[in-house]
Amino acid sequence: xxxxxxxxxxxxxxxxxxxxxxxxxxxxxxxxxxxxxxxxxxxxxxxxxxxxxxxxxxxxxxxxxxxxxxxxxxxxxxxxxxxxxxxxxxxxxxxxxxxxxxxxxxxxxxxxxxxxxxxxxxxxxxxxxxxxxxxxxxxxxxxxxxxxxxxxxxxxxxxxxxxxxxxxxxxxxxxxxxxxxxxxxxxxxxxxxxxxxxxxxxxxxxxxxxxxxxxxxxxxxxxxxxxxxxxxxxxxxxxxxxxxxxxxxxxxxxxxxxxxxxxxxxxxxxxxxxxxxxxxxxxxxxxxxxxxxxxxxxxxxxxxxxxxxxxxxxxxxxxxxxxxxxxxxxxxxxxxxxxxxxxxxxxxxxxxxxxxxxxxxxxxxxxx
Numbered sequence: 001x002x003x004x005x006x007x008x009x010x011x012x013x014x015x016x017x018x019x020x021x022x023x024x025x026x027x028x029x030x031x032x033x034x035x036x037x038x039x040x041x042x043x044x045x046x047x048x049x050x051x052x053x054x055x056x057x058x059x060x061x062x063x064x065x066x067x068x069x070x071x072x073x074x075x076x077x078x079x080x081x082x083x084x085x086x087x088x089x090x091x092x093x094x095x096x097x098x099x100x101x102x103x104x105x106x107x108x109x110x111x112x113x114x115x116x117x118x119x120x121x122x123x124x125x126x127x128x129x130x131x132x133x134x135x136x137x138x139x140x141x142x143x144x145x146x147x148x149x150x151x152x153x154x155x156x157x158x159x160x161x162x163x164x165x166x167x168x169x170x171x172x173x174x175x176x177x178x179x180x181x182x183x184x185x186x187x188x189x190x191x192x193x194x195x196x197x198x199x200x201x202x203x204x205x206x207x208x209x210x211x212x213x214x215x216x217x218x219x220x221x222x223x224x225x226x227x228x229x230x231x232x233x234x235x236x237x238x239x240x241x242x243x244x245x246x247x248x249x250x251x252x253x254x255x256x257x258x259x260x261x262x263x264x265x266x267x268x269x270x271x272x273x274x275x276x277x278x279x280x281x282x283x284x285x286x287x288x289x290x291x292x293x294x295x296x297x298x299x300x301x302x303x304x305x306x307x308x309x310x311x312x313x314x315x316x317x318x319x320x321x322x323x324x325x326x327x328x329x330x331x332x333x334x335x336x337x338x339x340x341x342x343x344x345x346x347x348x349x350x351x352x353x354x355x356x357x358x359x360x361x362x363x364x365x366x367x368x
Contacts (some may be wrong), residue, residue: 008026008043023047024044027040042060045059045064057077058078075101080095082094086203113188115194123187124152125190126154127156130192139195140161140215144214145209155175156181157175159178164215165215169214229295231270234268237271238269240260242254242275243255256282261290264292271292271294272294272296
């Protein structure tokens with residue numbers, strides 16, 4: 001007969017193999033035997049979370065926290081889920097504990113400056129970047145709202161975003177994330193991922209406070225790309241990024257090109273490679289197998305393309321999809337699917353169901 005620990009460890013093993021639905025009954029068995037074992041609720045919640053069953057995942061994480069109020073891993077995840085469900089007050093409260101967990105690896109700025117708070121009379125704020133480049137791009141949509149509250153806003157940002165953000169926000173100073181700063185020039189600071197806490201308290205606040213045109217293209221590069229790819233006015237251009245390079249969790253944020261083959265059924269579609277940070281060795285075998293073409297460019301970078309081609313109406317970076325639902329709204333159908341489940345009403349599909357929603361998402365884009 002298996003011991004309680006054996007059952008628990010078997011469940012952990014199945015989670016590591018992405019066999020989430022197989023792991024759930026094992027954690028349920030553990031809970032029946034040890035109803036006060038906080039870890040069992042957290043792991044069952046994790047399985048539901050990975051399958052995007054937010055309504056089942058959240059009660060498990062909240063139960064874990066009632067049993068073990070100091071479980072920071074449960075706090076962080078519960079914060080994400082609460083915001084995905086529109087429970088912003090609770091979500092921000094828990095999400096701000098992200099640096100207390102070992103799982104969250106983004107460096108934290110060492111400073112004695114107080115945290116910026118709305119309505120406290122601060123005159124100058126240093127916003128420092130965290131997480132990946134995609135996260136920073138999304139969170140930057142609220143910098144305009146922050147500038148309305150503070151006389152001087154300086155943002156430490158990934159160098160690849162600096163110029164494109166500066167072109168659209170000339171009242172905000174952008175500096176490289178590795179810059180040396182003089183704390184005496186500021187009276188407050190805030191991580192870029194926490195700016196939303198002071199503006200997004202309900203779903204309606206997203207549209208109210210987020211900026212739309214907060215990144216501007218390099219016009220000369222725009223002309224070059226349009227000419228290089230012979231883009232015509234009636235082309236439906238899709239910039240495609242399908243694989244993440246994030247350690248450990250990359251497989252959860254990536255999708256096989258074969259799963260997206262339905263994109264090529266769209267009339268006048270032109271699909272361009274935006275993959276970066278990882279060899280695009282998937283393209284040649286995909287093209288040989290399917291006969292579908294992925295256009296290449298001398299500027300093959302998601303970030304450059306996104307701000308260089310206004311006609312690039314659909315962008316599919318599958319790796320941007322969790323708490324980002326709370327902050328960003330853009331007019332691309334796939335970003336709306338990945339990031340804006342609140343606004344488009346479709347929701348985030350499970351890993352194996354993404355491709356089946358492609359045509360529905362295109363329809364959503366064309367009719368909204």
